[in-house]
Amino acid sequence: MDAGSKGSAIRAGYVLAGDELFLQERCRAAIIKAFVPPDFKEFCLSDFDLSTTPIFDILDRAQTPSLMAPFQVIFVRNVRNLYTRGAKKDEFAALARYFQSPNPQALIVFVADFIRIPSDARRIEMDDKNKYERLTETLGEHCGMVELARVSEDDAMRWVSATAGEGGNRIDPDAARELVDALGADMMMIAAELEKLLLFTWGREKITLGDVETMVLGAKQRSLYELTDAISARNKVKAIALLHGLLNSSEAGEDAAIGHLYMLARTFRQMLVILEKNVRDQRAIWQALWQGFRMPPFAADDLIRQARRYKSRRELTRALRLIARADLELRSSPPDKRLVLERLVLDLASEPKPLSPWSASQLSLSEQ
Template sequence: MPYNIKQNEIPNNLLVFGEETFLVDELITQIIEKMISNGLDTNSIERLDGSSITEQEIVDNANNLSLISPQKLIIINNFDVLYKNKRKSFPGLVNYLQNPNPSSTLVFIGVPSRLNGISKELNNSKKASAAKSKIEKLPEVLKFLIQSDFYAEFPKLYDNEIPDWVVKRALNYKKEIDIQTANLIALSSNSIREIDSELEKLNVYLGNKNHITIDDVEEIVGINKENNVFELTKSVGIRDLDTSLGITDNLLLHSNQSVLILITLTRYFLTLFKLIDERKATTNKFQLAGKVGVNPYFIDEYIRSLSKYSPSDVERAISLLSKADEELKSTSTDNKYLMFRTLTDIIT
């Protein structure tokens, strides 16, 4: 569960970890900034390392009063190293965490790799029981912090999750972005640290303009206008096989975007599926756009596609894309072959 610094007070003990190190680093910075704004002197911030400190030394440091300010922040990097090859904790540290010095804040960074993704597992009804069993086997310190909800995990964002993250992240810059444009930004990198850097550039470029458009992304991020997932949906929408295969080949050549291609095309055909029914109720393009969840600017493109695809064609395309997604995740099939075969089956 990501700890929300804006909504919660900083606890005296907090475990921070996750494969998305950019978000881990960001939370640590937010904690430091918030505590400084509340009176913490920068000289009362200590950085320790789990590879060169004992649990007893952590307790001693936490109990020592700061002579400079009423608060003290201790950040322990590589906390996982302390528990790399052992299951037991020093009882004194567990006792301290249960009754911490109110003037000290301990932030532990890092957990053994076996805990990666634990927050997602706890929120998954099928995996929650196994996740809880995994937690029960942890050293007492880690078990206490997690079971007491004194933790923030930033699990790995997979390709299909990044566009939604971009939409939410843009709000940090007081910008709005639709999912199609977010998909385009996601093409720029597999690193959310780099993607955020692109959003920062867009924020500076746009100034007071509130909405990020595809044209803005093409101008600033530098995504090729002829070879992106949106040009791909356009060519698939008019059943242009040669262009579709050419764009796909280019996307796969520069970076493996197989998952993003499948997600974007699936969303496209699911939108067509919704549009089939909604057109029976209204022909108003703005109403249709709102009903199916697309920018009104693109609604004509979707309507044109329905002249190329029958309802059964749309259902078949969704089925083929679902099958391709399963193959991509479960077999060693060549990605390019899989993409080309799926597009050919949909379009021809």
């Protein structure tokens, strides 16, 4: 199929905008299934990272017909590098030239996962809104835009019910609701836990609420929130031990590091909102945190207690900066992902260094 031919529904390029990893992986799988024959995968499929490969080299690759494959699919990551400080006139000019006359035997997919699009678009943060508008004004001029918004709780429940049915089983509505609530509508984790539930209930007619409580909630109580509890209590030894337990219990091992970081970032963002809105009980927490950004009910009191251990917004934003730095390091393919996570946990569990008088005065001025 010609990606750029007239009359074709396929564009020469697409932008996957949003950090919903579950939808991102489903899009990738669908694209590969449609355009990459299994026998030619080695020759058809390419993955590039803009942090290591200039866009000019990627466009050259797309423009050059492959002698070994009838069609090329090129995924481009770290798209945020096109929008960092400094003019990128040459880069965007090269993109405009390519898409004016694209190779009809190539498809370029830009993965713009530096934007968070909530399930309710009206709740998008201003920074993400500005990034998205910039994206549509540039790459969106030449490529199809695919929004990968966070999945709402209702949609997540419908997916759980439908997927359980495809697996030859049924799931009680209460069980589906508990599964979604327990995992905060995180579709990657929901999909993994549902697969375990289907195996656990093999041969039975349906998945019950008790099955979810047995297989999902108990595991979650022993993992992430125990880790953040140790971190907020500045208990380094316990935090490292819990991190090792989390990694050892994960089927993906170190390869699940990005997922663990995402959950840590989400939890610290929740604590930041709790601290800023002075939340003191569960009744207030559901008003402070919007749908799709809530923790499971069993963790609410624990997270309120943890958030109140931090003296200021500055301490929590410091934690988020440390997590962001570790995320960047992990995406740069370090030799030891476990070491990156261990260093992060130790930094998070350490008391922040006091600011010098000059730095404190500058920070105070910037916050005014």
